[in-house]
Amino acid sequence: MTELIKNGLRIDGRKIDELRELKSEIDLSKEATGSAIFHLGDTVAVATVYGPMECHPRRLEENDRAVLEVNYTMLSFSTDERNRPGFSRRSNEISSVIKRVFENVIFLKDFPKTKIIINMDILNADASTRCVAINAASLALAHAGIPMKDLVASCSAGKISGSLVLDVAGKEDTEGEVDLPIAYLPLTDEILLLQMDGILKKDELDKLLELGKKGCKQIYESQKKSLLEFKSSGQ
Amino acid sequence: MEEKEGYVIVTPGTLISTSEKSGEGTFVFSGKTHSKFFGIKKEGYKISVVPFKQSYKPKRGDKIIGQIKEFNYPFFIVDIQAPLPAYLYLSNTSNLSKYATIDQEKLMRIYRPGVWIYSEISELTDKVKLSMKSYDAKVLKEGRIAYITPSKVPRVIGKGGSMIKMIQNKTGCTILIGQNGIIWISGGKINLVIKIIQKIDDESHIPGLTDRVGELIDEELKNGDKNKSAVQEEPVNKKLEI
Numbered sequence: 001m002t003e004l005i006k007n008g009l010r011i012d013g014r015k016i017d018e019l020r021e022l023k024s025e026i027d028l029s030k031e032a033t034g035s036a037i038f039h040l041g042d043t044v045a046v047a048t049v050y051g052p053m054e055c056h057p058r059r060l061e062e063n064d065r066a067v068l069e070v071n072y073t074m075l076s077f078s079t080d081e082r083n084r085p086g087f088s089r090r091s092n093e094i095s096s097v098i099k100r101v102f103e104n105v106i107f108l109k110d111f112p113k114t115k116i117i118i119n120m121d122i123l124n125a126d127a128s129t130r131c132v133a134i135n136a137a138s139l140a141l142a143h144a145g146i147p148m149k150d151l152v153a154s155c156s157a158g159k160i161s162g163s164l165v166l167d168v169a170g171k172e173d174t175e176g177e178v179d180l181p182i183a184y185l186p187l188t189d190e191i192l193l194l195q196m197d198g199i200l201k202k203d204e205l206d207k208l209l210e211l212g213k214k215g216c217k218q219i220y221e222s223q224k225k226s227l228l229e230f231k232s233s234g235q
Numbered sequence: 236m237e238e239k240e241g242y243v244i245v246t247p248g249t250l251i252s253t254s255e256k257s258g259e260g261t262f263v264f265s266g267k268t269h270s271k272f273f274g275i276k277k278e279g280y281k282i283s284v285v286p287f288k289q290s291y292k293p294k295r296g297d298k299i300i301g302q303i304k305e306f307n308y309p310f311f312i313v314d315i316q317a318p319l320p321a322y323l324y325l326s327n328t329s330n331l332s333k334y335a336t337i338d339q340e341k342l343m344r345i346y347r348p349g350v351w352i353y354s355e356i357s358e359l360t361d362k363v364k365l366s367m368k369s370y371d372a373k374v375l376k377e378g379r380i381a382y383i384t385p386s387k388v389p390r391v392i393g394k395g396g397s398m399i400k401m402i403q404n405k406t407g408c409t410i411l412i413g414q415n416g417i418i419w420i421s422g423g424k425i426n427l428v429i430k431i432i433q434k435i436d437d438e439s440h441i442p443g444l445t446d447r448v449g450e451l452i453d454e455e456l457k458n459g460d461k462n463k464s465a466v467q468e469e470p471v472n473k474k475l476e477i
Contacts, residue, residue, distance in 0.1 A: 033288070033290075034288070051318070052290055052318040053318055054318070054319060054320070107262070107271065111290075111318055113318075113319060114318040114319065142246060142247050142272075142273040143273065143288065144288060145272060145273070145274075145286045145287065145288035145289045145290070145384075147247075147260075147271040147272060148247040148248070148271065149247070149248060149262070149264070149269075149271075150247055150248030150269075151246065151247055151248060186248070187248045187264065187269065188264070224246050227246050227273055228244055228246070231244050231287065232244070
């Protein structure tokens with residue numbers, strides 16, 4: 001096993017509390033109501049939003065609020081071994097977890113008897129794909145003109161060879177001890193998604209949450225910046 | 236939040252006021268007003284946000300343009316670019332008394348699927364109901380359709396109708412605007428009008444819009460005349476060569 005942390009630097013040369021390179025772009029698709037792409041290092045996700053529209057099948061319709069349909073998929077070329085296309089047990093689970101995130105953010109009562117569709121496709125997977133998918137989806141929702149409390153920012157934190165790090169990537173994900181993705185709403189200071197695999201002490205968990213929130217705030221600023229740049233570039 | 240000359244761009248969740256002066260497109264969280272949308276801040280008696288993109292919310296009394304989708308016995312289903320479709324009942328298609336017999340066959344010939352109509356929202360219950368009883372309601376023939384975000388419809392019309400009057404005078408088109416963001420254009424220079432509407436949709440938040448649109452029309456008309464004369468000259472020259 002290779003050493004994951006040497007002289008305070010990680011395999012890819014980052015510091016312990018440093019994010020990978022951030023990049024995002026808005027308005028990719030003409031057909032969708034809103035769309036965005038988000039890069040976090042080598043992990044890339046595209047999100048498209050359709051609606052609000054009529055709800056089919058009708059039995060899912062709610063009388064006083066809109067219904068969300070969230071689809072998370074990893075495309076077949078996103079991993080180093082070919083991924084079987086279509087829905088799997090894993091993608092169904094992540095879709096339902098992300099649906100609960102956005103149910104707390106969107107003002108669903110503004111659109112009774114309708115449906116909003118959020119599609120997220122992972123173009124390239126290099127750890128923390130669900131975080132990048134959430135970041136892309138919240139940009140696409142803002143572009144589609146859907147009323148929201150705030151932009152959702154999300155990133156992962158973890159424990160690698162005994163030390164706590166921000167934004168787990170590549171080998172750290174497979175060989176590390178703990179991986180903890182969080183989604184954070186800066187306005188209300190709420191955590192909307194928290195999953196963990198591995199074992200942690202209680203004080204370590206508190207420290208890791210603080211670290212995760214710090215990373216989310218950086219991502220939130222970058223999301224805001226890309227939205228403002230999109231409009232001021234004369235689009 | 237970013238400030239430019241005369242306008243401020245806000246993203247969802249941006250703090251826009253420390254008091255509860257919440258107008259349209261905003262919400263109050265712990266005594267402070269925040270933005271709901273990605274759009275432009277507007278200050279008046281209350282602070283509101285005009286979104287860059289928005290789906291149409293039907294209101295009673297709005298004049299709208301819609302497309303007939305299908306007939307389903309007592310009503311026609313009409314697509315009005317809102318989340319839910321609108322319904323045009325047979326009894327609302329004409330001004331005749333309610334005891335008059337309705338010629339259903341004839342109405343089905345007039346309101347065929349794919350036909351565009353200009354009509355008014357008469358009732359807003361759980362269904363959106365349309366009415367053709369108002370004096371300016373009509374079936375639209377021979378024209379083209381353009382789309383714009385519903386929140387920018389007031390900018391196309393301008394102050395007291397100044398923008399729409401200018402466009403109609405300079406291009407010779409007849410233009411009908413629905414509150415749902417669908418625009419019907421007929422006669423004159425249709426392609427130029429569609430170009431102008433696209434420009435308004437992109438740049439409506441930057442001040443001095445009417446002047447810029449006026450300049451664009453003058454420029455295009457000049458170029459158009461040049462192109463026309465060039466096109467007319469070419470065949471003459473070819474004939475001479477032969």
